[in-house]
Amino acid sequence: MACSIARTWSVIGEAWTPLILRDLTLGLRRFDEIKTDLGVAPNILSDRLRRLEQEGVVERRPYSDGGRTHHEYHLTDAGEELVPVLVVLTGWGDRWLADQGPPAIFAHSTCGHRAVSGVVVCSECGSPITLHDTRALPGPGEARGPGTNLIARAERARTSEP
Amino acid sequence: MACSIARTWSVIGEAWTPLILRDLTLGLRRFDEIKTDLGVAPNILSDRLRRLEQEGVVERRPYSDGGRTHHEYHLTDAGEELVPVLVVLTGWGDRWLADQGPPAIFAHSTCGHRAVSGVVVCSECGSPITLHDTRALPGPGEARGPGTNLIARAERARTSEP
Secondary structure, three states: OOOHHHHHHHHHOOOOHHHHHHHHHOOOOEHHHHHHHHOOOHHHHHHHHHHHHHOOOEEEEEEEEOOEEEEEEEEOHHHHOOHHHHHHHHHHHHHHOOOOOOOEEEEEOOOOOEEEOEEEEEOOOOOEOOHHHEEEEEOOOOOOOOOOOOHHHHHHHHHOOO | OOOHHHHHHHHHOOOOHHHHHHHHHOOOOEHHHHHHHHOOOHHHHHHHHHHHHHOOOEEEEEEEEOOEEEEEEEEOHHHHOOHHHHHHHHHHHHHHOOOOOOOEEEEEOOOOOEEEOEEEEEOOOOOEOOHHHEEEEEOOOOOOOOOOOOHHHHHHHHHOOO
């Protein structure tokens, strides 16, 4: 499907996968730790980690524990670049689905503030990106097919709006 | 689960849902348009739209077409705030999963640039949020249970790192 949302979803969209990535960002790196944290079945966790490894998001690193070799799971560069995705997912849930307040808050060492949130801003002007000031246009990798049967037309229609 | 990622996932994480939201942001508002664009089975699309309506992300608005009443689907305020989520999902896919170039590019009317991307920055200092400068700490809505059995401990460990 010629859509970067669909493709990203194909990597991170399975049940448990965002929470596995969350745990890796929080420093849980061992299979048993993640299993215990999430309460997920080992075969599912194993499947998801293998998939993330195949997709280049996670890598296994061996470590020795009393003579036996185990593995820790680490984020690759591609995996680390999913952190902002997790931050904005968190922000939406904090805002709309957290009656008791946010389950977690973020501290930002760059500025020293606590309880920061992630704001999605334009790479060019730095002001926030919203529905109303952003338009999608056909890109070089555009292709029509299931998932994008009409979309190019809609993108062109939006372009010509006032 | 006391996790804003898990909760957000419970709203948008089902198959097809991100693409339905994408289509709504692009101006496809009618059931048949979305069905045609995605090539999705009508019962699945119907189920997903109903779910999004229940969750307060989408609202139906009636319109008249030759005497018959139909419905269009519109994003609510909560739904519009998912647009930045879609933008960062797009950005990751554009960067890691688009050998032929991005399928779509964004134009930002605020600054007039084309081919902008969404950067996730700190709400306080405006600099980009990355794995290495951000720490999660327990928040007011924290609760231990499946999905967060170990996480508070990990958050506290990260807090005490140098």
